[in-house]
Amino acid sequence: MKLNERSVAHYATCDSPADHAGFLRKRVERHHHHAHHHGTSYQRRWFVLKGNLLFYFEERESREPVGLVVLEGCTVELCEAAEEFAFAIRFDDAGARAYVLVADGQAAMEAWVKALSRASFDYMRLVVRELEKQLEEACKSLAACRKSPQRCSSSGRKRHLSNPALQPLQEKPTTLENGYSTWSSGGCVAGGATCTDHDGGQTKPPPLPPRRRSATGSATGSLAPGLSPAMLESPVSPETICFSKLHNWYGQEIAVLRREWQERQKRGHP
């Protein structure tokens, strides 16, 4: 099977930051029928972890990796090998070989095991989905509190948002953390759902943010705060469009919210 090796090697050696790197000794694997060899030998290699790919180089300064281990569907475990500080990368496949690696010390071994066991794409995707959900929940809480303040304290989930500035406007005090105080200082953007006006009773769940729509919109827009330009120098530039669209979208919602409760304050809303 062909692999775009040149591009893969380029990815290994280019400037993009590594998730972990260091020297490890790699056990040399022999064929099955030599399994009863007397000595095990190890080769010291420079290992670089980027995403779900573990590269190894002959030397730290080598311009090309000697090898690559794709880390999907693997487990990382401590090894009962003769060597101290040994751990193994194993795959589900019954006949698959394990990669036995030896670190320089306890701390190095633990750091590698931790880094490698969280390296898979699947794991990353899981965490992202979880955060997406959390952001939606935070938006919903915000929307619910805005629409019907008396309902805010009903759910435990919403208690983590506290905003002292809102309290005079409501009958029951709600706790909203880190709310408008940050936003009113300007420049900062927090998430907010587009809330079209519904009355009293049921607040509809806010529509999903536009991240799922096509990113082929206009290419303008400032970088979202907190994202340094270095992070976005990937040629896959439409990602910046997604973020800046989100940025603007949230920013508009905040502006609307601020205007509304400023007006309410003026009117002496109870």
Add this chain to the structure above:
Amino acid sequence: MRYNERELLSLARQPAEKAAEIRMSVPKKGSVLKKRLVKLVVNFLFYFRTDEAEPIGALLLEHCKITKEEENVFSISFIEEPERKYCFECATEEQCQEWVEALKRASYEFLRRSLIFYRNEIQKMTGKDPLEQYGISEEARFQLGAHRQ
């Protein structure tokens, strides 16, 4: 460069995020479009002859550029060799747009940027780092900005 081909082949058999029969050409002189089964699994794009179980090839989708070309056509090229293009001719424009979108989001690096973005947004909204409860706040891969070794 050695790599664990066996595991990559196993990955190619996993359920795909997206799969379709698409006409495809590789960046080789005289290459023509040929019908292939194209399968997106994590950050790899595998392509098979339509009647074979094992892929002919795999493309790692990091540091690549997905370009919408003419009608129904998109291409994949890599940052260090932008003129070498893998071309894909879809059945419909709609299918083409779907693939372009999916492939743009397919890289690990994209996922990482999304995570950092959501983490940041949640932190600003709630004052809490959402990764703390999982005990992964300090992991290098979740940090904003460069974390070079």
